[in-house]
Amino acid sequence: MSPSKESLKFSKENTCLKLTSDRQLVIDSEPIPICGRNEVLVHIKCTGICGSDIHVWKAGGIGNLQLKSDLILGHECSGEIIHIGSEVTEDFEIGNKVAIEPQLPCGICFLCTNGNMNLCLNVDFMGMPGMPGRSPSIHGSIQRYKTLDPRFVYKLPDNVTYEEGALVEVLSVGYHGIQKAGGLELGKPCAIAGCGPIGLATLILAEAAGAYPIVVTDVSQEKLNFAKSLVPSVYTYKVQTNLSPKESAENVRKLFGKTEYEMPSVVLECTGVASSINTCAYIVRRKGCLTILGVSGRNEIDGFPFMQLSFGEVDVRFINRYHDSWPPVINLIASGKIDVKKFVTHTFPLEKAHVALETVSNPAISTIKVMVKDDEDSLTL
Structure with missing residues (x-):
């Protein structure tokens, strides 16, 4: 009793x-x-x-x-x-x-x-x-x-703090997004949109998984600098709000190379903002996968480039929270593989x-x- x-x-x-x-x-x-x-x-x-x-x-x-x-x-x-x-x-x-x-x-x-x-x-x-x-x-x-x-x-292991324990939830969103996207491999390119907590969590997990090169985007130079402090090898792109999604995507693609093969087959959108989602739709390589982790609360996305994705047979995936992520994320923190x-x-x-x-x-x-x-x-x- x-x-x-x-x-x-x-x-x-x-x-x-x-x-x-x-x-x-x-x-x-x-x-x-x-x-x-x-x-x-x-x-x-x-x-x-x-x-x-x-x-x-x-x-x-x-x-x-x-x-x-x-x-x-x-x-x-x-x-x-x-x-x-x-x-x-x-x-x-x-x-x-x-x-x-x-x-x-x-x-x-x-x-x-x-x-x-x-x-x-x-x-x-x-x-x-x-x-x-x-x-x-x-x-x-x-x-x-x-x-x-x-x-x-x-x-939690002794070497994991309460703060790190509370961050497991945020990291779990990124973990589930990477798991859902599939195709994230050693030495393969990856693009991540957004340097909020979910975007940064996704960044350090993608880097731990061996993705390279990684390009992150955001409207804030300060947040891009923070991302660079977490993963020094990451390439950053400051979004110019006066450009169209297609124009922004062309600038991001130049950071990966010149050929279609060099473009990222895994693109992880972590803001939920319509302009960012639409930009990512133009970044992802043909036969690739655009996975949307971010949630804006809106029920509809304006200007979504359906035919661009259709012609390229691009998979568009979504996530809702997470499952089976707490033990592996705790292991990653405890081992020091992510900080x-x-x-x-x-x-x-x-x-x-x-x-x-x-x-x-x-x-x-x-x-x-x-x-x-x-x-x-x-x-x-």
Whole structure:
């Protein structure tokens, strides 16, 4: 039998960041959750702020996932196990440092049983509004204590920090995109559009996979410089907004060479912006694959060059989140094959989590990954 809340020792209340139904950010306190027999109770130590958090705040949802009630945000997270339910069979101990996969699929639909759990229509996803008529909204990780299904909690090696553990979610998007694209091989060219967190995660994973040359694009020279600091061998192209997608693509292609054979057969689009997607459609080599990782929240893409892709028999693929990525990504971080420490540019204590979201949403402040941390040294503006 699991102990009651009163029998556990909590040094602090369950402080949280709540997005109200009228889209106000409020520092609040929720009841400390009681750990069920098949759950683990985790003290959330670190949560990264995602662009989707900002979109839900500013727009009231993403696509048909619309905010209907108060919601605790956050899903890129790590923490420390502080209680283990009596029927948990996984190999956990109190004090384990863990990274948390934020999706909980139903496990019984045809998508789950076919191994495509990331496409489950009945998924519970932390910190996101629920699917209409299906899954409810599930409170996220910008709170001190959270109960979790142990099947989606992964132990971190001693040499992996809480910040790196929280970054596994971002890296998983890039990992799944590279897996879905296929064809990324040693010494083969690759183009990546966008130097936000997902684009940078995709870059370091592509470099670890042996792709070369790699060209990254962005409208920000500062972000391109950051990409170069992560992977010195990368070629960069600053997007000129006065050029058409086709003109921009011609400039990017010149960085790869002169012949069609030298052009990238793998192009990974990490912004979700229509002009960038359309540019990538002109960059990719014939018989290649354009994989779209970025999500803008829009339902339609203007100016998509259908015939360009059709004549070249180019595969166009999409991803939705990830699956089976936490263990390999943790292994890559622990082994030192990828280094993500530079990703974290700002940290804030839990009690100032609202400032973290305001920082990410402020175009005057240059950020890569902003973290909300609890019981850790934090920096504030």
